[in-house]
Amino acid sequence: MSRTPPTHRRRRRRSVLIAGAAVGAAAMTLTTLGFASADEADNQPMARVDNPYAGAQLYVNPDWAANATEGGGAAIADQPTAVWLDSRAAITGGSAGNSTGLREHLDNALEQGADAIQIVTYNLPGRDCAALASNGELGPNDIDIYKTEFIDPINEIVSDPKYAELRIINIVELDSLPNLVTNVGSRPTATPECDEMLANGNYVKGVGYNIATLGDNENVYNYIDIGHHGWIGWEDNFQASADILFEAANAEGATPADVAGFAANSANYGALVEDHFSITDTINGQQIRGESSWIDWNNYIDEQSFAQAFATQAAPAAGFPSGLGVIIDTSRNGWGGPDRPTGPGPQTSADEYVDGGRYDRRIHLGNWCNQSGAGLGERPQASPAPNIDAYTWIKPPGESDGSSEEIPNDEGKGFDRMCDPTYEGNPRNNNNMSGALPNAPLSGHWFQAQFEELLANAYPPL
Numbered sequence: 001m002s003r004t005p006p007t008h009r010r011r012r013r014r015s016v017l018i019a020g021a022a023v024g025a026a027a028m029t030l031t032t033l034g035f036a037s038a039d040e041a042d043n044q045p046m047a048r049v050d051n052p053y054a055g056a057q058l059y060v061n062p063d064w065a066a067n068a069t070e071g072g073g074a075a076i077a078d079q080p081t082a083v084w085l086d087s088r089a090a091i092t093g094g095s096a097g098n099s100t101g102l103r104e105h106l107d108n109a110l111e112q113g114a115d116a117i118q119i120v121t122y123n124l125p126g127r128d129c130a131a132l133a134s135n136g137e138l139g140p141n142d143i144d145i146y147k148t149e150f151i152d153p154i155n156e157i158v159s160d161p162k163y164a165e166l167r168i169i170n171i172v173e174l175d176s177l178p179n180l181v182t183n184v185g186s187r188p189t190a191t192p193e194c195d196e197m198l199a200n201g202n203y204v205k206g207v208g209y210n211i212a213t214l215g216d217n218e219n220v221y222n223y224i225d226i227g228h229h230g231w232i233g234w235e236d237n238f239q240a241s242a243d244i245l246f247e248a249a250n251a252e253g254a255t256p257a258d259v260a261g262f263a264a265n266s267a268n269y270g271a272l273v274e275d276h277f278s279i280t281d282t283i284n285g286q287q288i289r290g291e292s293s294w295i296d297w298n299n300y301i302d303e304q305s306f307a308q309a310f311a312t313q314a315a316p317a318a319g320f321p322s323g324l325g326v327i328i329d330t331s332r333n334g335w336g337g338p339d340r341p342t343g344p345g346p347q348t349s350a351d352e353y354v355d356g357g358r359y360d361r362r363i364h365l366g367n368w369c370n371q372s373g374a375g376l377g378e379r380p381q382a383s384p385a386p387n388i389d390a391y392t393w394i395k396p397p398g399e400s401d402g403s404s405e406e407i408p409n410d411e412g413k414g415f416d417r418m419c420d421p422t423y424e425g426n427p428r429n430n431n432n433m434s435g436a437l438p439n440a441p442l443s444g445h446w447f448q449a450q451f452e453e454l455l456a457n458a459y460p461p462l
Helices: 026-032 060-072 088-092 104-111 145-158 190-201 200-217 234-246 303-318 350-357 448-456
Strands: 083-084 116-121 165-173 220-225 261-264 325-329 381-385 388-392
Touching: 060 116, 083 088, 083 104, 088 104, 088 145, 104 116, 104 145, 116 145, 145 200, 165 200, 190 200, 200 220, 234 303, 261 303, 303 325, 303 388
Parallel strands: 083 116, 116 165, 165 220, 220 261, 261 325, 325 388
Antiparallel strands: 381 388
């Protein structure tokens, strides 16, 4: 069924001057990376903008900065990273690994003279139905708890007039809606948990309520997660994912005008741009799409081409207004170090050609947990490419994706074998080894060994 794109409403908001100066070296680094310093931002009106990253100094989370500095990453400790709200306790700072509450983060942002802060709202009922490492505290039917005890308290804080001139970038419920396309029904990757969330509608309702409630604030910019190219890039998944996002953008009082854009590669490892091969390349007269087991009939080979196509093709076709941008998580997709290819692979076969030239060194695109060999990617910067609002660090480098063995906990987090380096895989990674690092802690907890590897394999290099 065709849909007519709705009129993209523009909220009107007053222009107020913001006072305050940036702290330390953060302003200098962010200016270098394409964000404005506080001195440049002083005395400028803070009206609603199309791209909240443009010209903005972003908040540097002092909790993460302290971990990074102590972990040997002083060179990057002044980079902005997202604040994860992954439980009700995280709102007030009472969750494990997150001692600072949302209000204190917002106050810190004002003290830094920041123009914008990034938050991840991540606590849907039945969260992460296709994995266990990032399961949450709420059961599949706890939609009312999600609304009244998670989103409403967040909204009460962000709607405080004290923060009216601070752009609050809300990255909405990672790995949720795409699961309702790829991991349900007769799909070989289907799970009973995802089938349940599709049937009860609580992912769609939760995302709708999230963006409707928080989006009523003039200074909140909602970016809905769209997975990554190795998940959503296939024809069966691409448009269907945009369609279900549009359904959520019209649920529980939401409208597409509550959506500022989309988030790609969140907490994942997909290479930003693959330089040494193209989806249309042929080897020995055969197109590498289909012949290469790495590409495997995907339409996209990297995150940027996928994100741009989603913004310009899939999203408008679903009914979203044209012109919405995408942010790409580049916190762990650099793939530098001595094994980084400097040219294409040999033209002896499609597999050797692609595998020899690809930056992404994972065993399989479906591998997502604490990947061995990964490195820091592009540093955060605004408007780096057409239809891309920013490269940004959504997943704070050094925080684990999940434990490599079962660890009893009171955070609702299970043990996913994809985080076990001895695991031989499942249909979602075509039964390959997991490629995960050993001795990993629970998701969200500091993982020093991974952080050191990210530093060593950073690209661009530190």
